[in-house]
Amino acid sequence: MAYKVKLEVFEGPLDLLLHLINRLEIDIYDIPMAELTSQYIEHIHTMRVLQLDELSEYLVLAATLIEIKSKMLLPIHEEEGLDEHQDFEFEEDPREELVARLMEYKKYKEAANQLKESAEERAIHFTKYPEDLSYYGVAAAPPEDEQLNVFDLIGAFQKMLQRKRLRIPLTASITKAELSVEEKMDDIVAVLKKKGGTCDFEELFIEGDLTDLVISFLSLLELMKRMDVVVWQNANFHQLKITIGQEDRNDDNR
Amino acid sequence: MTIDSAMLGRIESLLFVAGDDGLAPDQIATIIDTTKGEAERLLDQLQTNYEGRMDAGITMRKYGGRYRLVTKGEYASDIAKMLENPSPKLMTQASMEVLAIIAYKQPVTRVEIDDLRGVKSEGPLQTLVAKGLVMEKGRLEGSGRPILYGTTELFLDRFGLESLDGLPPLAEVEEGEQEDTDLFMTKFQEAFNMEEDEGGIMD
């Protein structure tokens, strides 16, 4: 089994405490206060070196831990035996309140993780912008008398930011990486064959952005160099014509 | 059946136009001039069709009471390839914790959140408000009249929830007692610690 070093971020004293309980494999319903307290304080020492802003909050809990620890050192009240627990007349365990707090906190910490999963599951479903309806007329405004909420404004703004984030990049950045001269040469030969072996120079440059056009041109140069195509014109200033090389006319695999 | 087909087409076109704003069943009903119940039946039908059709890249989801068209989950990686910045940044653990507390306990004051977490939550709380996930829902009567916080419509959308009832149930704290009483008792005896673990501790 791989040894996993997990970078743990503590979200406060209770979080640190839960972490320690987990790491020390302590039964949360029967916390050994001495051990936990010393571990906790050891961690705080490290934190103090780093001047944690929330140090005071950690210290408050440290004081609580020490208080509980000292209460538990007090003589234990007489216990009558096993049947004692049936009349539910227990002394309060000094740890009780702490455990309740920890369990309550843990509940929401786990809920936070579940929510994170919900968000991840939601994020795989993409939506689209609403269509621009200005063609159909003017969009309605909020009804006259309605009291509006500034938080709706924020919601609307955030939604818009999200849309912006999901905007599709320009054609170039998608195609650039994939468009190779090699492929384009094949395309050009294919076009030529479709057109009966000859076409106008311009016909090879109808579609595409700048990158596309440059690649087309390079491909054409390469084809000329290989004598796969011939470029010619009837006279000066006439239309440039491209004709496929003889050996290519009946041969699919150049 | 063919009547339904045309109706489904109408609804699809409306949902398509609405995009991520989505439409509530009663809005749809008004536009296509039918009852809300009938609109909901048609929406169910539409959903079934999307899920059943292999050649459908989109399907329908209801978030916060409004239906919207979304892409099917299996195409997420294709779409991610196409977009400039596809994956949303995850929120910090602190923000998630505060959000969870607000979602489950709303309306709730900042002090309650602080107490629960054992740490000040002002920063994450403001972030959540600024992100439109959390909003003020009035004020608590009494001294200081502290602000009460709750979640927004956008929260439901971002977390894929139909309503707050759709929140996953909070883990039951009393699991040791109620679900596994025997196991609990066994541990109990092993520990020779018969005192107080019984009751009040957990809630």
Next chain:
Amino acid sequence: MTIDSAMLGRIESLLFVAGDDGLAPDQIATIIDTTKGEAERLLDQLQTNYEGRMDAGITMRKYGGRYRLVTKGEYASDIAKMLENPSPKLMTQASMEVLAIIAYKQPVTRVEIDDLRGVKSEGPLQTLVAKGLVMEKGRLEGSGRPILYGTTELFLDRFGLESLDGLPPLAEVEEGEQEDTDLFMTKFQEAFNMEEDEGGIMD
């Protein structure tokens, strides 16, 4: 045939997200890892399916070498009806978006608003001006001297604000929240080697 179905779904999902921008066949080919020719064949197939399916509210059109999904012509009147809908919660979203941009970024030109939203905002803007929530606040110096827009007194009144300072702060950067704890923990881990973590409680 079933292989085609799944491919059609993939393409539909891409076109759906691409929206108005549309996609060129070679873009689609790149994403779904096939040839341009094959992509074009699939696009033809998709088009045929849309036209043939009565329950399809959308179809596909090619403009300027790029394919995009559009609603079928016969539903135009339904879509127009969305605008007249007496409780147009959907449409308020567009207006709200424009209003939010103006409120937070004022003074701002229409072009800036369009850029931010990625769609034309003339309609909602006119509506907001007509309703008195937004007004001209002079003109930008420079070419064209475009109109600058800002919010009105009525805006403050309707939103229950004393002044613009009362607007809650906005998170514009996706994750601006550099929380102290994170920074702290980064350093902390450098200094202190965390051993284990089995998960259980912490995860």
